[in-house]
Amino acid sequence: MDKIDRYTVGKNNLERIDAMAGQDVINSLDGNYEDVGKYIIEFAFGDIYDRTGLTLQQREMITITSLLSQGDTEAQLRVHINGSLNVGLSEEEIIETFIQCIPYVGFPKVLNAIFVAKDIFEKNK
Amino acid sequence: MDKIDRYTVGKNNLERIDAMAGQDVINSLDGNYEDVGKYIIEFAFGDIYDRTGLTLQQREMITITSLLSQGDTEAQLRVHINGSLNVGLSEEEIIETFIQCIPYVGFPKVLNAIFVAKDIFEKNK
Amino acid sequence: MDKIDRYTVGKNNLERIDAMAGQDVINSLDGNYEDVGKYIIEFAFGDIYDRTGLTLQQREMITITSLLSQGDTEAQLRVHINGSLNVGLSEEEIIETFIQCIPYVGFPKVLNAIFVAKDIFEKNK
């Protein structure tokens, strides 16, 4: 029963936060890969995103910061910059989040993230 | 004049956010190293932390996330976990920030940050 | 029911693989940190380590390679070098695993891991 719960809870959170972009990732994880999608739903969105103590806006702000800071995460930044907008962060807050990282990771990683955001924001217009 | 402004603004922000722990870093950067301390004050704390658009609590949450995610930043996490408390984040919010990173960077980097936080929180009691 | 299962399964795997060193990590995650220990047990050791398709020796070989390659994981290497010995990898296989990484990550990360292993092996004598 718990398994159904975690999966259902995670699926709902995924839809609410990452919407179509998140669902596309899960859909691409079919056949031999479907357990990976299941873990993303159950663990990341069922266990972690469902916790109390931080708002979804705070959680997405943390997520895009973590993705920017580790590098090589363009695909994931695309999903979670959209997710950040979905939960109510403004374009300005997203850019400001990236600017706050400059002293800690330097310009290259921040520029990489900004150009992903810029591309998303322009397509949304 | 601008130079005085940026330095003074940064110094005030540094004192307000990182307090003694931040000042200790600057003090250790004397002699041949003092330009590095100047850049931290002018650029990180004068230019970036002084921007509008995010609260200081949000900025510190972003900073500790960025430090956790890149790894090898124990000394800086010590300064900014204290800074997070100084600007009003609770111990629970700091731990919750670290937990939100688990799906994105895995357990080792999160455990490293949690053990630094735990050590700080226990000393503060 | 599933929750009990995943936790129990994970706890058994943790004991079998990481033994005391793993239990020490979980024990240190008490109070506000205990959910992190729960996720390590349920997700890492209940979900992932319990999968079929690879032996525990292969899983530990992958784990120590991943820890070496990301860096800043001395504490986790200590647990999983011991774990590697527990599941039947020899000291020679562990060192050989690290040597295989030299062309891919360079000497510094490999030396860091080797000195952790050397320290463990000498204490075990």
Added chain:
Amino acid sequence: MDKIDRYTVGKNNLERIDAMAGQDVINSLDGNYEDVGKYIIEFAFGDIYDRTGLTLQQREMITITSLLSQGDTEAQLRVHINGSLNVGLSEEEIIETFIQCIPYVGFPKVLNAIFVAKDIFEKNK
């Protein structure tokens, strides 16, 4: 004589393990770049891959784990996922290797590797 040996040994290992994909990398390293190809052959494939103590399957499993864990290695993952198949790892074992890394590096790096593998496996059909 040793130089001929190391180069010949390495060339044979490269052909056996990475086949055409590896040879393509070496071929692209012509002119001013040919010493880099020489070092890959002599050191990576002549010295390291030729060691005893681990099977070639184990060595490739370690290699793709190291590539996944450091990130920004799509081109090298392409060569060594093919290499893993060449030395006898199954598609399932390769995916399982990547899944084992989730608790240690998080989902983004694992997803990046899985999508490279998925693309290779589909082209091989």
Added chain:
Amino acid sequence: MDKIDRYTVGKNNLERIDAMAGQDVINSLDGNYEDVGKYIIEFAFGDIYDRTGLTLQQREMITITSLLSQGDTEAQLRVHINGSLNVGLSEEEIIETFIQCIPYVGFPKVLNAIFVAKDIFEKNK
């Protein structure tokens, strides 16, 4: 006045070092992103590149080494490999710089940088 100075100094250094490739980055940082361009000019090129103690050739050699070593910096390597040529480093010195990194970061990161350089050098012919 200092602000004008730092910006003007930085702009001059940017033009001298990175020429069109650097200006393209700044131009792409318009609207909500222009503060990032301002910080690159004022801090990176106004404060840091304008320091004494190292030649511009040494500074670019350090920059491309730092970009190669952190990974996921193809766009920035493009700018600074061109910048390295602009300040007088030869193609051979750039490749030699990358080769020197092999023992410290391994082959994958070095190959990534070499293929960016090779592409630039071939277009310059």
Added chain:
Amino acid sequence: MDKIDRYTVGKNNLERIDAMAGQDVINSLDGNYEDVGKYIIEFAFGDIYDRTGLTLQQREMITITSLLSQGDTEAQLRVHINGSLNVGLSEEEIIETFIQCIPYVGFPKVLNAIFVAKDIFEKNK
């Protein structure tokens, strides 16, 4: 014969560049670990450091930049900051090298390297 050559060449370069600090690393790699020391001598110091095209000062400047930029390399920075002094870089040039990295990797990694250098310089007085 080549093997003797590469080892002898590497050993001479190691002694000339890293002196006692480098020899200590090799000495600690005894018994099961001695092949790692052999590869450091033959490949890093026999093949790479012995190349033409860059001065030893340039090679050490590249090395300490690469170590700083990847992080978690305190032990290796100790060896190569000493090596940098041995081949004729001044304390000021070493610090200046680290300062040049600030825009590319941020303050934390640079501060880590500076505090290692500061410790070495103070002990040398």
